[in-house]
Amino acid sequence: MRIGVITFPGSLDDRDAQRAVRLAGGEPVALWHGSHSLEGVDALVLPGGFSYGDYLRCGAIAARSPIMAEVIDAANSGMPVLGICNGFQMLAEAHLVDGGLIRNDHGQFICRDQVLRVENASTDWTGDFAQGQEITIPLKNGEGGFIADAETVARLEGEGQVVFRYVGVNPNGSVNDIAGVSNKRGNVVGLMPHPEHAIEEGFGPDTSAAMRNGTDGLAFFTSVIKQTLVSA
Numbered sequence: 432m433r434i435g436v437i438t439f440p441g442s443l444d445d446r447d448a449q450r451a452v453r454l455a456g457g458e459p460v461a462l463w464h465g466s467h468s469l470e471g472v473d474a475l476v477l478p479g480g481f482s483y484g485d486y487l488r489c490g491a492i493a494a495r496s497p498i499m500a501e502v503i504d505a506a507n508s509g510m511p512v513l514g515i516c517n518g519f520q521m522l523a524e525a526h527l528v529d530g531g532l533i534r535n536d537h538g539q540f541i542c543r544d545q546v547l548r549v550e551n552a553s554t555d556w557t558g559d560f561a562q563g564q565e566i567t568i569p570l571k572n573g574e575g576g577f578i579a580d581a582e583t584v585a586r587l588e589g590e591g592q593v594v595f596r597y598v599g600v601n602p603n604g605s606v607n608d609i610a611g612v613s614n615k616r617g618n619v620v621g622l623m624p625h626p627e628h629a630i631e632e633g634f635g636p637d638t639s640a641a642m643r644n645g646t647d648g649l650a651f652f653t654s655v656i657k658q659t660l661v662s663a
Contacts, residue, residue: 432457432656433636435472437502439464439493443480444515444627450628453601455652456644464496473659474511474555475502477518479571479625485494488522489532491575499525511655512619516572519611519621528621529587530579535572536604545570545624546598547610549589550644552615559650565598566647568629575623577605577612587612595622 434452436459449459460472464482469475482493493499499521504553506512506527514522522528535541546567549560560566579587587593593610598629603623611622626648 432474432659433460433470433472434458434474434476434652434655435460435462435469436476436478437462437464438478439480439482439496439499441481441483441485442478442517444625445478445480447627448476448478448515451630451648451652454630455649455656457652457656462498464493464498466498467501469498469501469505474655475505475513477502477512477514477521479516479518479629482517482521485517485574488520488524490522490524493517493522494521503527506614506619509616509650511620511659513556513651513655514619514621515625515627515656516575516623519623520574522619522621527619528579528614529592529610530609530612532574532623533576533578534574535576535602538609540571540573541575541602542569542571543602544568545602545610547595547622547624548598549594550596551594551613551617553591554594554620556620556651556655557594558658559654566650567645568624568626568648570602570624573605573624575603575605577603577609577623579606584609589614594620595624
């Protein structure tokens, strides 16, 4: 399975996402923001970083990059798309998922191991998780507070589009502790924490005060590979 990872000016985690795809058993395909070709990939990852320096709003300029026209068409046709951190912001700015992301309520950048609860194990990216499972993956953001109007939040909650929820602490003031959401179809998922940084044992300081990573993030990538093979 070929999974495209798009690099934007300011992307930081594109190589990490490519490596996660490879370790999960897929073939990573590097794509460029200025291209209009998805090169025949089966799924897409919009990685984390600071695209275009986070000018205007985070993800706002990237959401209007040339390749995003192809991403929007592909997503609306059912292709699996994962937006991680800055990629989640792009998905929101491109209206591929509902809601938006604003500056953390405490006004500071945060970097920590974060516990999440899997609220929907039926999306293209979460099939290898169990409903209600708690996982730990790294979180690092300055503008990660999820917001939406009350009607939208009620609809997301009622229709199972809240995919991940923060557990133990709400690190950025997100409404209802929401860490990630999907579109109605379940092929597009956005979340603030970084699964691509938790794919292999032995990386990260082994102390109680520092991030220790783990492998909970790998299931995102194995999930989409299995889902795509089943759908083929």
